[in-house]
Structure formats: structure tokens, C-alpha cells
Amino acid sequence: MSCKRGLIIAIDGPAGAGKSTTARRVAERLGYLYIDTGAMYRAVTLAVLRAGIPIEEEHVARVLPHLRIELVPSLQGQRTLLSGEDVTEALRLPEVTRWVSLVSSFPAVRRFLVEEQRRLGRHGGVVMDGRDIGTVVFPEAEVKVFLTASLPVRARRRLQELRAYGIAITEQEVAAELQRRDELDSHRADSPLQCAPDAVVIDTTELTIEEQTERVLELVRQRLCNTRPESASSCAEPE
Numbered sequence: 086m087s088c089k090r091g092l093i094i095a096i097d098g099p100a101g102a103g104k105s106t107t108a109r110r111v112a113e114r115l116g117y118l119y120i121d122t123g124a125m126y127r128a129v130t131l132a133v134l135r136a137g138i139p140i141e142e143e144h145v146a147r148v149l150p151h152l153r154i155e156l157v158p159s160l161q162g163q164r165t166l167l168s169g170e171d172v173t174e175a176l177r178l179p180e181v182t183r184w185v186s187l188v189s190s191f192p193a194v195r196r197f198l199v200e201e202q203r204r205l206g207r208h209g210g211v212v213m214d215g216r217d218i219g220t221v222v223f224p225e226a227e228v229k230v231f232l233t234a235s236l237p238v239r240a241r242r243r244l245q246e247l248r249a250y251g252i253a254i255t256e257q258e259v260a261a262e263l264q265r266r267d268e269l270d271s272h273r274a275d276s277p278l279q280c281a282p283d284a285v286v287i288d289t290t291e292l293t294i295e296e297q298t299e300r301v302l303e304l305v306r307q308r309l310c311n312t313r314p315e316s317a318s319s320c321a322e323p324e
């Protein structure tokens with residue numbers, strides 16, 4: 086018998102809305118485990134690119150059983166290991182970003198990773214960010230957040246992140262890439278990026294990281310005290 090030791094907090098939304106930073110901070114404050122599921126899709130994509138196989142579902146499905154993806158918490162956030170090698174930086178390469186939406190649209194890949202995500206979160210005490218956490222991975226999550234922000238703001242934030250990784254790219258290129266990926270992620274047949282009807286929408290365009298972290302923590306407190314979120318807009322009842 087397993088005993089739940091904390092809530093499941095699902096944070097979904099488009100690329101660059103601040104999900105990872107917010108999720109990591111919320112997890113730190115609560116002493117929860119932070120899981121960046123995008124890194125898992127990126128790790129599969131990196132493995133596929135390195136293997137040089139055609140990026141088609143039947144070929145990709147064949148390599149899945151041979152992949153060992155490990156998520157290791159560290160002071161700087163989650164490190165991702167692929168068959169023992171730390172690939173955290175490599176996951177941000179433009180080549181990986183270019184192909185990850187296609188790879189993550191394959192149902193075989195989603196089945197493989199969703200099973201692992203459910204295993205990682207089954208005891209609770211986790212903050213998981215992605216595109217389908219509140220809709221597919223943990224529809225029963227106690228706290229569901231959908232983070233959004235305007236495209237220019239998302240592009241600026243992503244640009245800073247990429248430059249920190251030493252990747253040379255312009256703001257226009259980043260914006261075009263974000264738009265292309267949002268389009269693919271929102272329109273794929275299997276578990277597209279969608280706001281769960283019971284998720285609380287937080288627009289981070291005008292918010293600082295501390296403010297967005299505090300808004301999520303407030304939802305957690307309300308959930309723990311069994312009160313309804315005050316003045317929060319959900320996907321089911323738009324503002």
C-alpha cells in the first residue's frame with residue numbers, strides 16, 4: 086500500500102510562459118519534487134537524432150525500450166541523464182527544439198513517457214510541468230494551473246535562457262520557433278496542449294517570477310484549506 090505524502094501540482098501551458106521557473110520555485114518552497122516533462126520529450130528527441138534514424142513513429146518506437154532517462158534534482162534545477170550521460174545542456178540545442186514537437190506527437194512516445202511520469206508522481210508531493218499534465222497524465226491533480234503570456238514576452242524570456250546556454254539566436258527567430266511549436270503542440274491528435282476545464286489560468290505577461298510563484302502557492306494553500314480560489318479565472322469560466 087502506498088501513502089500519499091503531498092499534492093500533485095500540474096502546470097501546463099505554451100513554451101516560454103514561465104512554467105519551469107515557476108514550477109521549480111514552487112517545488113523548492115514546498116519541499117516537493119520538481120519534474121520537467123518537456124526534458125523527457127527532448128531526451129527522446131536527442132537520442133533519436135544521435136541514432137540517425139528516420140523521424141517516423143515506427144522507427145522511434147523501436148529505440149524507446151533501450152532508452153534510460155533519469156531526472157536528477159540539483160541545486161540549479163533538474164539535470165537530465167540519458168543512459169548515464171548528463172545531457173541537460175544538449176537538450177536545449179536548436180536541432181532538438183526543431184524536432185521535439187514531431188517526436189512528441191507520436192502516440193508510442195507519449196504512452197512510454199506518460200507511464201513513467203505517472204510512476205514518478207504516484208506518491209504525490211510533486212510539481213510537474215508540461216502540456217498535458219492536468220488533462221492526461223494526472224487529470225485528478227489537486228492543483229492545476231495553465232500559465233500563459235504574450236508571444237513577445239515569451240520570446241524575450243526564452244532568448245535570455247538560450248543565451249545563458251551559449252546559443253546564438255535572434256529574438257525574431259525565437260518568436261517564430263515558439264509560434265511554430267505552439268501550433269504543432271496544440272493541434273496534434275494525441276493529447277494536444279489544452280487548458281483543463283478545472284485549471285486556473287495565470288497570465289504571466291506582467292508578473293515577476295516571485296509573483297507567479299506566489300499565485301501558485303496561494304492556490305496550494307486554498308486547496309489545503311479546502312477553499313475555492315478567489316478571483317481566479319478557470320478555462321471553463323473565462324473572465
Ligand code: DC
Pocket residue numbers: 100101122123124126127185186189190214215216217218266270
Ligand atoms: O517545455 P519544453 O519546451 O521543454 O517542451 C518541449 C516539447 O515537448 C514541447 O514542444 C512539446 C513536448 N511536450 C509534450 O508534448 N508534453 C509534455 N508534457 C511536455 C512537453
